[in-house]
Amino acid sequence: MAVVQTKQDLVESRIAALAMPEGKAWAKVARQDALARLRAMGLPHRRDEYWKYTDPTSLTQLAASRAALHDDSDETPVFAAIDRLRLVFVDGVFDPAQSDDPALAGVEIMRLTDAMAMDLHWARDYFGKLEAQGQSPVARPLAALNTAFATDGVVIRAIGVAEKPVSLIYLHRDPSSDAILHHVVRVESGASLTLLENGPAAARFNKVMEVSVADDGVFDHVRTQGRDHERRAVTHVFARLGARSQYKSFTLTANGVLTRNEHVITLTGGDASAHVAGAALGDGASGAFHHDDTVFITHDAERCESRQVFKKVLRNSAVGVFQGKILVKPGAQKTDGYQISQSLLLDDDSVFLAKPELEIYADDVSCSHGSTTGAIDETALFYLRARGVPRDVATDLLVLAFIDEAIAEIADARLAEDIRHRLELWLGRRRQG
Amino acid sequence: MAALDTDIRDGVDRETVETVQAMSGTYKYGWSTDIEMDYAPKGVNEDIVRLISEKNEEPEWMTDWRLQAFKRWKQMAEPEWAMLNYPPIDYQDQYYYARPKSMAEKPKSLDEVDPKLLATYKKLGIPLKEQMILAGVAGAEDMPTEGRKVAVDAVFDSVSVGTTFQAELKKAGVIFCSISEAIREHPELVKKYLGSVVPITDNYFATLNSAVFSDGSFVYIPPGVRCPMELSTYFRINAENTGQFERTLIIADKGSYVSYLEGCTAPKRDTHQLHAAVVELVLLEDAEIKYSTVQNWYPGDAEGRGGIYNFVTKRADCRGDRSKVMWTQVETGSAITWKYPSCILRGDDSQGEFYSIAIANNAQQADTGTKMVHLGKRTKSRIVSKGISAGRAQNTYRGLVSMHPKATDSRNYTQCDSLLIGDKCGAHTVPYIEVKNNSSRVEHEATTSKVDDDQMFYCRSRGMGEEEAVALIVNGFAREVLQALPMEFAMEAQQLVAISLEGSVG
Numbered sequence: 001m002a003v004v005q006t007k008q009d010l011v012e013s014r015i016a017a018l019a020m021p022e023g024k025a026w027a028k029v030a031r032q033d034a035l036a037r038l039r040a041m042g043l044p045h046r047r048d049e050y051w052k053y054t055d056p057t058s059l060t061q062l063a064a065s066r067a068a069l070h071d072d073s074d075e076t077p078v079f080a081a082i083d084r085l086r087l088v089f090v091d092g093v094f095d096p097a098q099s100d101d102p103a104l105a106g107v108e109i110m111r112l113t114d115a116m117a118m119d120l121h122w123a124r125d126y127f128g129k130l131e132a133q134g135q136s137p138v139a140r141p142l143a144a145l146n147t148a149f150a151t152d153g154v155v156i157r158a159i160g161v162a163e164k165p166v167s168l169i170y171l172h173r174d175p176s177s178d179a180i181l182h183h184v185v186r187v188e189s190g191a192s193l194t195l196l197e198n199g200p201a202a203a204r205f206n207k208v209m210e211v212s213v214a215d216d217g218v219f220d221h222v223r224t225q226g227r228d229h230e231r232r233a234v235t236h237v238f239a240r241l242g243a244r245s246q247y248k249s250f251t252l253t254a255n256g257v258l259t260r261n262e263h264v265i266t267l268t269g270g271d272a273s274a275h276v277a278g279a280a281l282g283d284g285a286s287g288a289f290h291h292d293d294t295v296f297i298t299h300d301a302e303r304c305e306s307r308q309v310f311k312k313v314l315r316n317s318a319v320g321v322f323q324g325k326i327l328v329k330p331g332a333q334k335t336d337g338y339q340i341s342q343s344l345l346l347d348d349d350s351v352f353l354a355k356p357e358l359e360i361y362a363d364d365v366s367c368s369h370g371s372t373t374g375a376i377d378e379t380a381l382f383y384l385r386a387r388g389v390p391r392d393v394a395t396d397l398l399v400l401a402f403i404d405e406a407i408a409e410i411a412d413a414r415l416a417e418d419i420r421h422r423l424e425l426w427l428g429r430r431r432q433g
Numbered sequence: 434m435a436a437l438d439t440d441i442r443d444g445v446d447r448e449t450v451e452t453v454q455a456m457s458g459t460y461k462y463g464w465s466t467d468i469e470m471d472y473a474p475k476g477v478n479e480d481i482v483r484l485i486s487e488k489n490e491e492p493e494w495m496t497d498w499r500l501q502a503f504k505r506w507k508q509m510a511e512p513e514w515a516m517l518n519y520p521p522i523d524y525q526d527q528y529y530y531a532r533p534k535s536m537a538e539k540p541k542s543l544d545e546v547d548p549k550l551l552a553t554y555k556k557l558g559i560p561l562k563e564q565m566i567l568a569g570v571a572g573a574e575d576m577p578t579e580g581r582k583v584a585v586d587a588v589f590d591s592v593s594v595g596t597t598f599q600a601e602l603k604k605a606g607v608i609f610c611s612i613s614e615a616i617r618e619h620p621e622l623v624k625k626y627l628g629s630v631v632p633i634t635d636n637y638f639a640t641l642n643s644a645v646f647s648d649g650s651f652v653y654i655p656p657g658v659r660c661p662m663e664l665s666t667y668f669r670i671n672a673e674n675t676g677q678f679e680r681t682l683i684i685a686d687k688g689s690y691v692s693y694l695e696g697c698t699a700p701k702r703d704t705h706q707l708h709a710a711v712v713e714l715v716l717l718e719d720a721e722i723k724y725s726t727v728q729n730w731y732p733g734d735a736e737g738r739g740g741i742y743n744f745v746t747k748r749a750d751c752r753g754d755r756s757k758v759m760w761t762q763v764e765t766g767s768a769i770t771w772k773y774p775s776c777i778l779r780g781d782d783s784q785g786e787f788y789s790i791a792i793a794n795n796a797q798q799a800d801t802g803t804k805m806v807h808l809g810k811r812t813k814s815r816i817v818s819k820g821i822s823a824g825r826a827q828n829t830y831r832g833l834v835s836m837h838p839k840a841t842d843s844r845n846y847t848q849c850d851s852l853l854i855g856d857k858c859g860a861h862t863v864p865y866i867e868v869k870n871n872s873s874r875v876e877h878e879a880t881t882s883k884v885d886d887d888q889m890f891y892c893r894s895r896g897m898g899e900e901e902a903v904a905l906i907v908n909g910f911a912r913e914v915l916q917a918l919p920m921e922f923a924m925e926a927q928q929l930v931a932i933s934l935e936g937s938v939g
Contacts, residue, residue, distance in 0.1 A: 049514065330856065345871030348838070354866040359516075360881050363853035367881040371866055374874040 007042040010060070011141075014043060017062050018149040023116035030128035034147035037132065041141040050138055053321040053353040054260055054292040059142060059234050064178035064204030067230035067257075074429075077169075078198050078224050078422050082414060084167040085109075087154060091172060091202050092179020094152050098169075106160035107193065112153035112182060123155040123184045130210040130238040134264035138296065143236040143262075146208040150182030157186045158193035158217070165194035170201030172228060177202035183209045187217035189242070194412065197223035200256070205233040215242040215269055221249040222415050224422065225259060229286040232258040243269025243301070250410045252419055253280040253291055254426055260292040267297070267304040267332075277309040277409035281399075281426065282318030284350070289314075292321035293341075299332040299362075308339040311406045313399050314350035324369070325357040332362050339369035344376060344402050346395070396427040472675075473530035479503060481529050482644050488530065489613040489647065492620060502633035502643035509637045515800040516829045516861055519705075519769055522742065527707055528675040529645045598662065605661050607691075608653040612680050615651035622653055626684050630713035630750040630777070638709040638744035638771070642678045646711065649679035654689035654720075663919060665694040668710075676707035683713070685720035687753065692723040694922060705733075705768060709744045718753030718780065723761070725918050727926055730766035732933075735824070737796030740768025747774035751783035751809075759786040760803065761917045763926045765933040768797060773831065775804035778812035778840070785814040788917040790926070792907075792933045793826030793858070802832035802849075802863075807840035807873070818849040819911045822858035823934055829861040836873045843873040851881040852910050854903065854934070904931035 015038070020031055043060040044051045058065055087109070088098035094111055102109040115121045128147040134140060156166060168183070179202035187193050191214070201207070213219050225233065233256060241247050253259055265274045274297060282289040297306045312320035322341040343352035356369045376398055384394035400423060407423075410416040473484055482503045486496040511522070602609050608619060616623050633643040650666045668679060685691055695712075708730065714722050724747075733740025743766075749758040760774040770793075776785025787803040805814035814834065822828040830849045851860035862879045884906050892902035908915065908927050915923050915930075 333856070343868070345868070348841070348870050348872065350871060352866070352868045354864075354877075356862075356864060356866075356877065356879070358851075358862040358879060358881055359859070360851070360853065360861060361859045363856045363858070363883040365853075365881060365883070369862070369877075369879050371864070371877040372875065373866065373868040375871040 007045065011039060011042050014060060014062060014145070015039075020149060021113065021116075021151055023113075024119050026121075026124040027116035027127070030124070031148050033132065034128050034144045037135060038141055038144040038148060041135070041139040041144065044141055050294070050323070053323070053355070054258070054290065056142070056260075058232050058258060059204070059206070059260070064176055064202070065232065066176050067172070067203035067228065067232070069172060069175055070200070070226070070228040072227055075425060079167055079196050079415075079418060082165065082167075082196070082418065084165040084196060086167050086169055088169045088171060089152065089179075089181065089201065091174045091177035092152060092181055092205070094154070104166070105163040106158060106191065107162045107166065108157040108159065109166065110155050112150070112155055112184070115155045121155075122157060122186060126184045126186060126210050126212050127182075130212065130240055131208060131236070133240070133266070134236075134238040140236060140262060140264070142206060142234050143208050143238070146180055146182055146206050146236070150180045150208065153182040153184070155184040156193070156195070157188065158191040159188050160191050162191075162193045165196050167196040167198075170197070170199035170205070172200040172202055172231065175203060178204045180206045182207070185209065185211045185219070187211070187213040187219050187245075189214040190216045192218035194220040194222070196415075197221075198226065200226040200228035200231040201233070203231055205231065205235070207233070207235045209235075209237045211237060211239040211247070213239065213241045213245040213247055215244060217242065217245045219245070219247050220411050222410055222412075222419070223251050224419070225251065225253040225256060227255050227426070229255050229257070231256050234260045234262075236262045236264065239263070239265045239274070241265065241267050241269065241272040241274060244271045245269065246272070247274040248409060248411050249276050250406065250419070251278040252423065253278070255283065255286060255289065256291070257288050258290045260294065262294045263296070265297045265306070267299050267301055267306065270301045271303045272301065273305045275307045275309075275409050277406040278311070279403045279406040279423075280312045280320060281423070282312060282314045282320060282350070283430070284316035284318040289318040290321070291319070292323070294323040296325045297327065297337070299326070299328045299335045299337065301332055303334040304332065305336045306338070307409070308341075309406045309409055310341045311403045312343040312352065313346065313402065314343060314352065315346035317349040317351075319351045319353070322354045322356065322371070324355075325359065326367055326369070328360040328362050328365055328367065330361040333364040335362065335365040335367065337365065337367035340405075341371045342402070343373045344399065345373065346376065392431050396431065399427065400424065472528050475528055476525040477503075477527075477529050477641075477645060485530050485645055485647050489616065491613070491616050494624065495616055498628070498633065499644050502640050503645075505634055506637070506640040506644055509640060511637050515771055515831070516827060516863075517769055517771060517798050517800050519742065519798070522707060524641075529678070530647055531675045601661070606655040606658055607660050608651065609664055610651055612646070612649040612651045612682060615682070619651070619653070622684065623651070623682070626713070626715050627682055628713075630715060630748050631711050631746050636746060639711050639746040642680060642709045642711045642746070645676075646678040646680040649681045649710070651681075652683040652691060652693065654685045654691045656687040656689060658689045660689070660691040663692045663694055665696070667696050676709065678708075679710050681710070681712040682715075683722060683724075684715045685717065685722050685756075687717045688719040690721045692919060693725070694919065695724070695726040696729070703739045705740060705742050707742050707744075708767075710746070712745070712747040712774075714749035714758060716749065716751045716753055716756035716758055716780075716783070719755045720753060721757045722749065723759045723919070724749070724774070725922055726762040726764075727922060727929065728762065728764045728766050728770070729929060732766045732795065732797050733768040735795045737768065740797070741766065742769045743767035743772065744769075745772040747772065748777065749775065749785065750777045751780050751785065753783070754780040754809070755782045756780050757784040759788070759917065761788040761914065762790070763914070763918070763929065764789065764791040764799060764801060765929050767799070770797075770799040770801050772801045773803055775806070776814060777806050777808065778814065779808045781809040782811045783809055784812065786917075787814075787816045787818070788914040789818045790821070790911045790914045790930065791819070791828055791830075792821045792930060793823070793828040794933055795824040795826060797824075797826045799827070800829040800831055802830045804833040805835070805845060806833070807836045807843045807845070810839070810841050810843070812840055812843045814845045816845070816847040816849070817913050819914055820849070820851040820860055821854065821907055821910070821934070822851065822860045823854040825857045827859040827861070829863060830879075831863045833865040833867070834875055834877070835867040836869055836875060838869045841870050841872045845873070845875045847877040849879045850910070851879070852907065853881065853883045900935065903934060907934060
């Protein structure tokens with residue numbers, strides 16, 4: 001790929017500002033390979049087709065923009081009621097003191113830097129490998145940057161049915177922190193794992209998670225991206241799914257100046273299933289709000305199913321972006337692919353930009369996508385108001401109903417209930433001013 | 434370039450120009466494919482642009498306009514974003530100007546006309562009488578017409594060779610002629626509107642067209658006039674290694690209506706041929722244009738040898754309030770199709786519709802769709818796209834729906850369905866949806882499927898052959914679009930759908 005000189009200069013100055021952490025030979029090689037990929041791709045730019053709707057400048061600039069700390073002591077943290085294994089990161093640094101003992105039945109957990117200090121570690125087969133495979137056909141330079149320079153993270157291997165969920169908690173304590181985290185997850189054949197994530201992490205957060213699910217493995221992922229108004233985040237999930245495996249991911253986002261969540265999922269074994277869902281509540285009143293969901297699902301085996309459900313509720317000049325793609329490779333017959341992206345614009349200033357794509361090279365498939373945008377249904381609102389429900393409460397009820405299709409993608413009923421509760425809490429708090 | 438100048442100014446050429454002009458309305462040429470042609474030398478440069486302008490006896494402002502476009506084109510790069518794979522085009526290895534040299538022999542009746550040619554006309558839905566006129570049958574113009582009349586402008590390679598029914602149209606105040614004639618006869622209209630919808634800076638292919646277009650059709654419908662008959666352009670590429678660059682400009686003045694049909698064919702050649710057309714539609718208050726296309730350029734053979742590279746820019750500017758445009762296209766031909774008929778819905782309450790069937794078989798590649806740009810209040814648009822892929826073909830729908838902040842209370846509905854026949858082909862959907870106000874509603878739906886086994890079984894068990902059954906099912910799949918076509922066109926389009934899919938099953 002030809003990279004123009006100015007783009008080259010930009011990437012070189014960014015690289016110069018970062019230090020590559022130490023590690024054993026395998027880790028060094030993976031990081032150097034990622035660096036070479038980054039150099040070849042250059043940093044993303046608004047002119048790139050893949051960044052047409054989201055300006056990556058604040059994600060690529062040398063230093064993180066300051067983000068004021070948000071005090072969320074007015075509510076109990078999400079997932080607090082769930083019995084889980086807590087791993088806490090403060091501004092992108094693992095904090096053993098606040099974390100639980102990582103010993104958990106059915107799961108092996110290690111800090112990424114510790115794994116990299118070992119001559120032999122299972123993570124070498126995945127670290128940087130899944131990310132590299134996810135760089136084609138679309139370049140994701142910020143993920144390559146992450147692999148090359150990530151300073152922390154965890155490697156998690158499920159060898160059986162995990163006793164309880166593993167919960168990654170990202171705390172933001174420094175208004176100018178710039179965190180790069182990289183996690184590797186391997187779900188072995190027949191094993192199952194639920195991974196929870198919550199918290200803003202840092203003023204600027206670049207996170208990559210590589211997930212390999214072996215045949216018959218089950219992986220559930222639920223995350224919330226907190227209420228911090230000023231934080232910026234770019235996250236990537238690179239997943240490869242074996243035969244009959246099941247993958248489910250749900251993300252709830254409220255606030256944040258900029259969020260770009262990318263999912264790159266490849267179904268490599270027959271009868272596998274991948275569900276990716278997201279709900280974003282965007283309010284531009286507390287500063288800007290720009291939320292971008294970019295999903296790329298590749299069907300490379302027969303009889304697989306994929307489902308993408310993305311809902312956005314936008315107000316006060318909030319911007320919602322959805323770029324979703326289903327790629328069905330030759331021979332991936334009997335594919336069932338579904339994608340829906342919907343936005344509810346609560347006022348006239350908000351913007352929804354969507355690019356829902358299908359690219360299909362097999363004939364015996366059933367693929368569909370839908371996308372709708374519009375205001376809240378006045379008839380439904382009237383119905384509720386005629387029954388004595390105040391306008392703002394009625395609006396929130398309809399918002400909850402609108403988002404519920406995405407929440408329904410969460411496999412665990414307790415987690416789904418927790419998310420619903422959280423959503424009601426946030427909407428209620430907003431109503432009261 | 435001195436040699437070139439003497440070459441084009443010799444007697445034979447002058448004669449050609451004059452004959453072509455004298456023929457308006459009564460083109461008496463037999464459509465054999467072995468025609469002596471006058472070519473300008475291969476390649477494109479300022480001199481060629483000047484030469485084309487000179488051949489069309491254009492005024493200086495027109496020559497300057499072309500030169501400006503050419504200057505711009507030299508600085509532009511060919512777009513690469515489409516899902517199309519083709520070897521680089523050598524723009525200097527094409528003829529940019531070719532016109533029939535002699536029109537001496539004319540057939541006495543339809544029996545003497547190449548039956549294949551007539552079959553082509555029939556597929557295009559051109560009524561019998563017009564087939565005769567276009568085929569150059571002597572006296573055809575004076576014969577009584579049965580049923581509905583269609584006025585036809587035929588463009589052969591680079592030159593408009595004849596426009597029928599001009600006199601009758603004139604009575605209604607409608608101007609329908611070749612664009613070169615319009616530049617000479619109606620410069621005020623051309624000056625005002627040419628390039629006002631697709632400016633010379635628009636895109637690589639449109640800019641090239643602006644520099645080198647040699648002919649095309651021009652239509653002006655005066656205020657309040659409902660065009661008394663359907664207008665039609667028939668394009669044919671005949672000469673080898675020749676690019677065809679026609680330019681169509683249609684102006685529908687306040688409260689007027691016109692239905693316009695466009696058909697295209699080209700002979701089989703082993704080499705690829707370039708076609709880069711521009712169509713501009715201007716709609717003033719309450720005007721309505723129906724623009725229907727049956728594009729059947731030579732698609733190349735089963736191995737992908739030959740075929741037309743079709744890069745077309747079509748755009749309608751609904752300037753007036755309550756104006757309405759409807760694009761209907763049946764795209765069955767061309768090795769490469771790059772075409773996005775668009776609607777700029779500027780006037781309040783204006784409407785845009787796009788109905789498309791794109792069939793790609795064998796090694797064909799189509800990247801086609803539409804753009805609906807909502808600028809005015811209460812504007813409406815509807816997109817119905819049916820893509821059918823067979824053989825090793827790739828078929829892409831690419832579209833944009835954009836609701837600007839001021840386009841309040843607007844509405845869009847998009848439906849794009851793809852049908853795959855065989856496991857070697859591809860069907861892709863690339864829609865862009867941009868919504869910037871909340872009183873508008875935008876809905877997009879897309880599906881991809883194969884020919885349903887149950888439907889096939891039903892047809893087969895009633896004694897239909899496999900190909901016949903596929904044709905029936907595909908026609909059912911594309912019904913919404915076929916219904917949007919003018920009636921004669923729709924019948925022929927159905928047959929064309931069947932023909933295009935020949936050899937796609939089994």
